[in-house]
Amino acid sequence: MKALSTKAVKRITTILVVSAFVFMFAGPRVIKRPPQMTAKRFAVRLFVYSGALGLSAVGALVGAFVIMRREQAVYREKAMENMRALIEATRQDRLQKQEDGEDSDA
Numbered sequence: 001m002k003a004l005s006t007k008a009v010k011r012i013t014t015i016l017v018v019s020a021f022v023f024m025f026a027g028p029r030v031i032k033r034p035p036q037m038t039a040k041r042f043a044v045r046l047f048v049y050s051g052a053l054g055l056s057a058v059g060a061l062v063g064a065f066v067i068m069r070r071e072q073a074v075y076r077e078k079a080m081e082n083m084r085a086l087i088e089a090t091r092q093d094r095l096q097k098q099e100d101g102e103d104s105d106a
Helices: 006-031 039-105
Strands: none
Touching: 006 039
16 A cells, blocks of 8 residues: 655645544534434434534544644754755865864974
């Protein structure tokens, strides 16, 4: 299975967050008024609504966690590249100073 790109994960997570908020704020309208329904139909509506809200919220949390892990890996890699560049620049600087010191002695 091919892994999703970070951009796709961010889009999916955003959609899930927005849908979770929509479900959360629409709740009073959906659940509050049981218009002439049987208790069984109302229970099914409540179950489906609660499940959709729960899945949206959990999906958003998982997406946020995946994004965090990917960004953390990118940050670590960039930090290692920066450290390697710093070490190499320091080494080059020391070599240059040693060469300059030897040239001035001659």
